Amino acid sequence: MPKRSTDELFQLIKSLEKAEKRNFKLFVQRNATSSDMKTVQLFDALDKLEDYDEESLLKRNTDIKKQQLSNLKSHLYRQILASLRILKDDNNIQLQLHELMDYSRILYDKGLYLQSLKTLDRVKEYAKEQHQLTYRLQALIFEKKIEALYITRSMENRAETLAKDVEEAGDKLTMMNRLSNLSLQLYSWYINLGHARDGKDRMAIKAFFESNLPAAAGLYSGFYEKHYLYESYCWYGFILQDLLMYYRYCQKWVDAFEQEPLMKKVDTPLYIKGLHNLLNAHFVLQNYDKFNMVLDKFEHFYHSKQANSNDNNRVQSFIYLYTGKLNKHFLEGSFTSGLKIIPEIEEKIGEFRLKMDRHRILVFYYKIACLYFGSGDNEKAIEYLNRIINWKVDLRTDLQCYSRLLHLIAHYELGNYDLLEYLVKSVYRFMAKMQNLSVVEEEIFRFLRKSFHLDKKQVKAAFIALKAKLEKYKDNPLESRSFMYLDIISWLESKIKNVPVQEIMREKYKTATGTKKR
Structure with a gap:
């Protein structure tokens, strides 16, 4: 788990590039006072630290007294921002x-x-x-x-023209605010709860969406009014697992930027997020060819000047492109070859550790764990799943639940039966508490409890029976969530045929794309 510092000044200093640090020094030296020299000393001291440690800082810099530190830090923070403000940014x-x-x-x-x-x-x-x-x-x-x-x-007629312009701008801004509020609240729902878990969730999210969607929203033609309308429908469809709705509005999101290329420069993060969501839509719908087309387009953009114009664009591009690269290995069943990009991802997480939100790191850990699990390395899968389970955060209860379930299955694969009885009870209690138990999960737990008392022949028959039961639920919107997080059907097929999971998924990919067997 990457260490994270909560000291804002330290985070700001660590975000600076060499040119920005040099500019800060020149900025301070223009009208230097004795107190300014102390702030430069503090700047250099903080810049040398790997992680914020106030005790070590004061010990190494005896000229800085503890009672002065708070005021010096505030002054330094303002000076850095002032020095950054005078740097001309033609892209912003x-x-x-x-x-x-x-x-x-x-x-x-x-x-x-x-x-x-x-x-x-x-x-x-x-x-x-x-x-x-x-x-x-x-x-x-x-x-x-x-x-x-x-x-x-x-x-002439300045008053009339102004009044009309203000009224028009105010009306558009009101609509944009209402739609952006709706989109943000839907996204917050997803981050905290994930997909709709049952009929009650579906009814609640439908009622919320319909009561908060402005009746005239579709009549506005401004870029941001349209964008936030598309974004709202994206989250709405994704939460409900209406994947066709999700795909349609992801495509509209990206198309809006293609129709007005200038907006890629004006609001690059929104374009990056749109590419990510479109990739994800193709991933969950298993549109192999379209997924690869969008991934290639994203890869090209990733190396562009615009994607590297500032730290925020660099971080967001990395997160979403590499999420797409991991998903490509899941689609193709190429888990073992996918392991090669894990060191690169870990290195980038370390590099961007102060700039990445915890939710994104958790998603990376889960996907990496799935990659190891699919390649047959259950011990490494457990290592990454433990990072999620032991990281005390209040985000993505669904991710927490499925991490525990995959953790349980990985121990089953390793034959750690002494642990399994305890884990089955523990994970079941956790998922029940989080209201995250669907029929699919209930069936999995029922099988695992029974499996301790079965011989090899009986276990295979039980796998076949469980697969037949679960396949009935695959197209049920209230149950499909389970299959999005964990391809339990492919795992069951691997146990029945006694072959690795990635071999099953590779064959499915070849069949779907018409790829010849090698």
Whole structure:
């Protein structure tokens, strides 16, 4: 499990690139005071640390007293942000618009009203081109203030035009906010609970979606209004496991960026997330060819200048591209060859440890555990599953549950029968407590309890019987969630035929794609 520091100043310093560190030093030296020299000393000391340790910091830097540390840290934090602010970032549209708004206010304070209005016109023009509604509305409101206080005579019918523009921008922003709120709340549901677990969950999420979806949402043609509508339907379909709905709106999400390529630069993280969701849709629907096409497209984008323009884009691109690469091995049944990318993933998790959220790390660990399990290395699978089980977080109860279930099956594969009786009871209690027991899981637990008392011939018959039972539930929307997390059918087939799991999945892939047997 990667160590994570909660000290904000330390995280900020560790996020800086060499050029940014050099710029900070030059920034401080311009108007250096004795207190500024101490902040530079603190900066260098923190930069040398691998992990934040206040006691070690003070011990190595005796000039810095404990009672001074809090104020020095606050001062240093502000100085670093100020030094970063003056670095020109031509890729950041929001910073450019903010800068223009600042210029407009400076000109206004100087009494240069017409120059201020001229700058606001540029803000409005750029904001409109790049669908930045909040900046457009800010510029319009400031323009109203100037026109209300001074007779500028800058344009005929200024009052009527301004009133109409403000009303239109406000209306669009209201719709965008309502849809983005809906999308965020649906995403929060998924992060905390995963897919709908039963009929009660399905009814609750349907009622919530229908009562919060604005009636006129489909009438708005702005980029972000459409985007948040698509995003809301994506999460709604995914939670309900309506995979065709999920796929359709993921495709609309990505298509919107393809139709307006400038928006890939304006909001790169949203484009990256769209590619990820489209990849995931093809993965769960087992659209092999389309999955590979989108993965190739993502790989190309991953190496582009835009994807590497800042740390946030780099981190998000890594997370979602490598999730896709892992999924490709699951689709193809190439588990053993997939193990080769694990060191690279581990290295990147270490590199980005202060910038990756815990949820993403947990997903990586689960997928890596599945890769080891599929390749037959149950001990390594258990090692990664233990990282999830022992990491006390309140995220993804579904992931916590299925990690425990796979952990149990891995011990079964290893023949650790002395542990199994305890584990079966423990995992069953946990999943019941989390309200995560479906008919599929109940059948698996029933089989495992019975298996302790069966001989080899009886066990094989029990595997065949369990497979027949579970296959009835595969297309049931309330039960399909279990198969999305754990391909239990392929595992059962491997036990029945006495071959590795990856061989079963490889054969399924060959059959589905018409690949000739080698």
